[in-house]
Amino acid sequence: MPHDSNDHTHAHSVLPSDPALRVNALETLLMRKGLIDLNALDAIIDTYQNKIGPQNGAMVVARAWSDSAFCNSLFSDTTKTVADLGFYGRQGEHIVALQNTDKIHNIVVCTLCSCYPWPLLGIPPTWYKSDAYRARAVREPRKVLAEFGVALLNDTSVRVWDSTAELRYLVIPQRPEGTEGWSELQLAELVTRDSMIGTGFPKDAQ
Amino acid sequence: MSRIHDMGGRFGDGPVMPDFGHEAVFKKKWHARALAVTVASGFLGQWNLDESRHSRENLSPADYSKFSYYEKWISALADMLVAKGLVSVEELQSLQGERGSDSLCERVLRAEKVASGLSKGGPTLRYTSITQLYMTGDPVKTRLAENRSLSGGHTRLPNYASQKVGTIVGSHGSHIFPDAHAHGAGEAPEPLYTVAFKASTLWEHPENPCDLVMLDLWQSYLEPL
Incomplete structure (x- = not known):
């Protein structure tokens, strides 16, 4: 050998x-x-x-919330759908969208390095690249989420996505209540970076 | 056995320190320079992404633990420049060196090519005639999490998912196989799957046994059950 x-x-x-x-x-x-x-x-x-940062991902999420045809297309071929908006490139060659629901909460990590969907979210923050996040997100996601102030119900199933290949994941959080009739630009303002990693929720409608 | 970078599931790390979106993209000026030098050097075409990952993983455990993210990048970059013969250790010491070969210098990323270079990316999907052995819903077991051809070689099967039973939940066509591609053995594309593992199969004390951990795994990491 x-x-x-x-x-x-x-x-x-x-x-x-x-x-x-x-x-x-x-x-x-x-x-x-x-x-x-x-x-x-x-x-x-x-x-x-x-030029490249979480504002790109926020635009995708806001459109998914407000345009059902776009949303269907996003979940059937994420890479093409976001590329049509101009979001493609290094560390975003193969993108998969994950839908959060009342029953399923998705959270993304890369335990082996720090893979992250650069064209949609930009360069990952320090905590995403930290040993603590990489080591713990797969074993105790609920404790990690609590450190972000995210509390989940026991009957919500957590799905942790470890980015071990070249697929890059974008979490599509649930649309906040009270945002009926909002424009995409208004909705995008509510979409936080962490809500697209799964370690946060969008901001409340005020 | 795996290397220091393979830390999923490890005990003993402290709390995660969220920034809630407030952190600057580059906290220090040298972080930005480190990213840019590393990305630009990659355009010389002397190594691929899997080789550069492996170069970071090859840092000694002491260095890997001590170094911050971008220190790992630049230190591994220095190692790779030497390993590939682009720079000598003497040049690293003196910071003086002869101009690179014409064929190399022709490849240097110029400012006007940055936008197109970064947006082009490097897709890993390949069209092959390799038979996909598993279907969605199939139970599978992972093999030992080590590179099969090279002792201590690169692999993307984490140790915490070594020899564990999971279920195929998606397939993605064939992708470049990192275990070969990191070691000059070509792209060797293989079918890639998403495999779901119950927390209770991975951990002795799962937080919630119904939670799932999803991994993207190549066909040769898997065995039928």
């Missing part, structure tokens, strides 16, 4: 241990070798800082 030969090559240890200096060192070397373009780095940062 061959053994993984990369086990003993930890070249990173020659770099500065301070992480900011470590990144800077790598960036400097790659630039000097002509292997990265600093303007491209700025463009990547701008994309994830300003």
Whole structure:
């Protein structure tokens, strides 16, 4: 049986241990070798800082709440339906929508790394990438949900989705009461990032 | 046996610290730089996503536990640049180096290509003639959660779901097989399924025995029951 030969090559240890200096060192070397373009780095940062984020997912949820044909299409072919809205790309190549109901509460995790639907929700928050969330969400989802202030009834079944392949999950939370006749834009304002991961509910209609 | 990254179900971690949507996308400037350098380097085309995941998993357990998310990224990136021969250890030390080969430099991601590059993504669905062995509703048992061809190799079958009985609840066509793709063995696509496991089959003390944990698993991770 061959053994993984990369086990003993930890070249990173020659770099500065301070992480900011470590990144800077790598960036400097790659630039000097002509292997990265600093303007491209700025463009990547701008994309994830300003253009891609949970507002994208919120638009999908709000439309699913208000347009039944869209909702049907979303659950029959999520990837195509959200791509038609312009949401496709890195870490969102295969998307699956999960519907929360009174009886089923879906929550998403990636225990092995931190897989997350980037085109719909942006870059994951620190807690999603934390050891505590990755370790505990599969074993004690109800305790984890309680830490987010989410209390479920005992007859609500929890489904924890561990993103072990390249399928990325978007939770479609239940539409808040008292929002009849609201526009998609108004509805999207109620959709929180956590409600699309399953660790929260949408805001109440005020 | 698995590696340090495979932490699903582990005991001893403290509470999760929610941010309720208030955290900045990049908490520190270097977080943004780390993400951008890593993403941009990937466009050189010298490794795939499964190799880069495996490179992070290959950090020593001490480093993996100590490093924050983006420290893992940049440290694994440095390891991968050396392993792939793009950078030498001496260059990492001196931060001086010769310009890369023309064929490599031609691949460098330019600012005007960022939007199209990021939106293109890297779909893993492949059309194959491999027979799908399982149907929705079939009971299956997972095999031992280790890479079958390479000791200590990459796998996406978590240890907590090793040798457990579940039910097929969905199928997704054939997808690139990470256990092969992370180790230069080609894409080797296989049928991919969603398998539901009852909490009571995974944990000695489930919070609620009716809760389910759903995993996306490749055909060769599964055995008929």
